[in-house]
Amino acid sequence: MSEYQEFLNERDKIDFLLQKGFRIEKVTENLSGAFVVFKHKENKRSATLHIKTANARKYFSNLLIQS
Incomplete structure (x- = not known):
């Protein structure tokens, strides 16, 4: 999968959760x-x-x- 397609997939998952009433609660970044x-x-x-x-x-x- 190209990086752009992977980005679109991740963006769609984020948007789906936000549309279903979820909110971002915590972010943990690593390498x-x-x-x-x-x-x-x-x-x-x-x-x-x-x-x-x-x-x-x-x-x-x-x-x-x-937000």
């Missing part, structure tokens, strides 16, 4: 990417995504700044 923990507003479910591409990391960073 292999970032682990982003999402928590649902109402029922307190959580989901974790491993974001590997630099563009997807920039994408969720911008979402954090906007």
Whole structure:
């Protein structure tokens, strides 16, 4: 998979969780990417995504700044 396709895949996963009512709760960055923990507003479910591409990391960073 090309890096651009991987970015689109990661961006779609982030957008899907946000549309379902999840919010970014915690970000842990390391050399292999970032682990982003999402928590649902109402029922307190959580989901974790491993974001590997630099563009997807920039994408969720911008979402954090906007909120």
